[in-house]
Amino acid sequence: MFQISDNVSSFDNVFDVLQERGLIQQTTHEEEIRELLGREKIRFYIGFDPTADCLHVGHFMQIVIMMYMQKYGHTPIVLLGGGTGLIGDPSGRSDMRTMMSRETVMENCARFKTLFDKYIDFDRAICENNAHWLWDLNYIEFIRDIGRHFSVNRMLTAECFKQRMETGLTFLEFNYMLMQSYDFLELYRRHGCKMQFGGDDQWSNILGGVNLVRKEESAQVYGMTFSLLTTSEGKKMGKTQKGALWLDAEKTSPYEFYQYWRNVEDADVEKCLSMLTFLPMEEVRALSSLQDAEINRAKETLAFEVTRLVHGDQEAHKAQEAARALFAGGGSMDDVPKTSLSAGEFAAPGMGVVTLIHRLGLVPSKGEGFRTIAQGGLSLNGEKVTDKDLFVTEAFFRDGKLLIKKGKKTFHLVELS
Numbered sequence: 001m002f003q004i005s006d007n008v009s010s011f012d013n014v015f016d017v018l019q020e021r022g023l024i025q026q027t028t029h030e031e032e033i034r035e036l037l038g039r040e041k042i043r044f045y046i047g048f049d050p051t052a053d054c055l056h057v058g059h060f061m062q063i064v065i066m067m068y069m070q071k072y073g074h075t076p077i078v079l080l081g082g083g084t085g086l087i088g089d090p091s092g093r094s095d096m097r098t099m100m101s102r103e104t105v106m107e108n109c110a111r112f113k114t115l116f117d118k119y120i121d122f123d124r125a126i127c128e129n130n131a132h133w134l135w136d137l138n139y140i141e142f143i144r145d146i147g148r149h150f151s152v153n154r155m156l157t158a159e160c161f162k163q164r165m166e167t168g169l170t171f172l173e174f175n176y177m178l179m180q181s182y183d184f185l186e187l188y189r190r191h192g193c194k195m196q197f198g199g200d201d202q203w204s205n206i207l208g209g210v211n212l213v214r215k216e217e218s219a220q221v222y223g224m225t226f227s228l229l230t231t232s233e234g235k236k237m238g239k240t241q242k243g244a245l246w247l248d249a250e251k252t253s254p255y256e257f258y259q260y261w262r263n264v265e266d267a268d269v270e271k272c273l274s275m276l277t278f279l280p281m282e283e284v285r286a287l288s289s290l291q292d293a294e295i296n297r298a299k300e301t302l303a304f305e306v307t308r309l310v311h312g313d314q315e316a317h318k319a320q321e322a323a324r325a326l327f328a329g330g331g332s333m334d335d336v337p338k339t340s341l342s343a344g345e346f347a348a349p350g351m352g353v354v355t356l357i358h359r360l361g362l363v364p365s366k367g368e369g370f371r372t373i374a375q376g377g378l379s380l381n382g383e384k385v386t387d388k389d390l391f392v393t394e395a396f397f398r399d400g401k402l403l404i405k406k407g408k409k410t411f412h413l414v415e416l417s
Contacts, residue, residue, distance in 0.1 A: 002119060002309060004071045004278045013038040014072035018226075020281055021274045023065065025200045028210055028223045036194070036222070041073045043126070044195035045187050047180065049081035050108030051100075054248040055115055057238035058199070060310070061229055061275065063119050065197055076125040077193055078116055079183060080109040083134025087176050106131070115247060126191060133186050134179060146182055149215050150208065158204035177208045184209030185216055193221070200225040229275065232267035247310050253337055254311040258319035261303035263409050269298050277305040336403075338413040343394060346416070350391035353378070360414070362406045372406060379405045 009017045015034040018024050027033050036042065046062045048055070055063075066076040085105045100108075109129055116127070155161065155177060161169055184206075187193035196206050206223035213221045229237045238245040238260075245260055246252040264272055270288035273279060279287075279301075287298035300320070308316035322336045339360055345351055354369035357378065363369040370388050372378050378385040380396055381403050396402055400416040 001117075001121060002067070004067060007280050008071075008278050009281065012072075014068055014074065017068060017072070018065070022271065023061075023068075023226045023275055025225045025227045026203055027225075028207070029220075032220075033195070033222050033224060037072075037074070041075065042194045043075045043077055043187075043191050044069060044197060045077035045079050045128075045184075045193050046197045047079040047081055047084070047130075047183060048112055049085040050105050050112055051085060052244075053108045053111050054246050054251055055112060056244040056246050058229065058236075058244075060247060061199070061226060062197070063116070064276065065226055066125075067119055067278075070120065070125065076120055077187055077191060078113075078120060078125065078127045079187065080112055080127065080129040080131075082106055082109050082129040082131025084130055084176065084179050084183070085109075087172055087179065102131075102135075128187065128190075130179075130183050130186070134182075142178075142182075146178055146185075146212065149212055150178060150181075155204075161204075177205050180205040181208035181212040184221065185212050188213050188217060188219065188221060195222045195224065197224050197226065200228050227275070229272075231265060232271075237264075237268070237272075249311060249315070254307055254315040255319045255322050255337055257310060258303045258307040258316065258323060259409065261306050262299050262323060264299060264302070266295050269295060269302060272306075273298070273302050277302065277309070279305060336411055336413050338415055340415045340417040343400075343416040346392060346394045346397070348393060350393035353380075353385055353390040353392050354388060356392055356414075357404065357406065360404070360412050362404065362410060362412055377407050 009020060011017050011020065013034065015024075015037045046066060048059060048062070066078070070076055082102075082105055085100065085108070086102065109131075113127060116122075155174070158177070161174075180202075184193070184196050196209055198206055203223075203225050206225065210221055210223050213219055231237055244252075245257065249257075261272065261276075270284065273284040273287060274281070277284070287301055290298050303323075304316050304320055307319055311319075325336070354363075354366050354373070357363050357369050357372075358366050363372060369378075373385050373388045376384060376386075380392070381398055382405075392402070394416070397414075397416055402414040404412045404414065406412075
């Protein structure tokens, strides 16, 4: 299990640590929260809906928050959404989520828990699943006891619903805010949970929970959102040509994961180092101040540190060596992404080059493949491809291997079997 070093910050209060690293976006009661976190050790929670069978880099921000909180003595409650996952959060969505069966949702929850074990010490933390109290709710009682506290007019002004109002918000999704708010109430009653964290797109849902606990229990609880991981242009980070940047090596290889962070824009280096690594802020600022070609050293550090956190030291070193083999002419190519294809597929007349790169996932469509060639962005074993109708045969392979380069930074090795 990864351990945060004691020199990560000079502050003693975790609130100051999170603020120093740019992680805090909004709070319900800033001064009270800061005082609370400095005065006592609390139980707090973050919820994770199992909308896929793996966590992605967007979730990693929430894991980082929990690690900091646990480092400073607070108790995380990891809430798996076995109940809310059956509904789907409309926040930030332009369409309704795909409905999943209970079996699929619970299988995904189990996979999530396995990953959390890498980062959270559950001897000093709690794991709950809201399926335990949501699956068997009596709907009439729920609406009478909980629904009466929610104003429809106020709910319709919430950011999480505004985008969906144009395309059609279902009553099913409209219930989501009540269910997430009820989670906070249950965790307060069961564990004395005093605080909920979430991405900034969860602000309305968090406020709903804070208000519900106040009305039902006459108790003050708190909420905090953290900054979403976005580029300097405001776009969400963590999206690749293949889709999400997953934390599972089977879905996103350590090399691909490393390369994503190695290739971030210069303007985003400081933000990523601050939010996604546990380097002391003095080191973060020193690396971020590097200029021109020197900034690549900061990007290498970023890529290595984040890959090390997610995949471990060994995989981080292997990914770094593979990258250096391609970009600096040294190191091993053993961990460059590779695909094994039958030699028969390249027998005359061969396989169309655009078909090949589309099959390998280097381009999202054949149209994009044609554009890549037209723009001079594709090479085979170091030779630029200029003919969009080129057929790749066995003659293109050297010792049974073909290194494909797309753009300046994307490589893929094809091996004949």
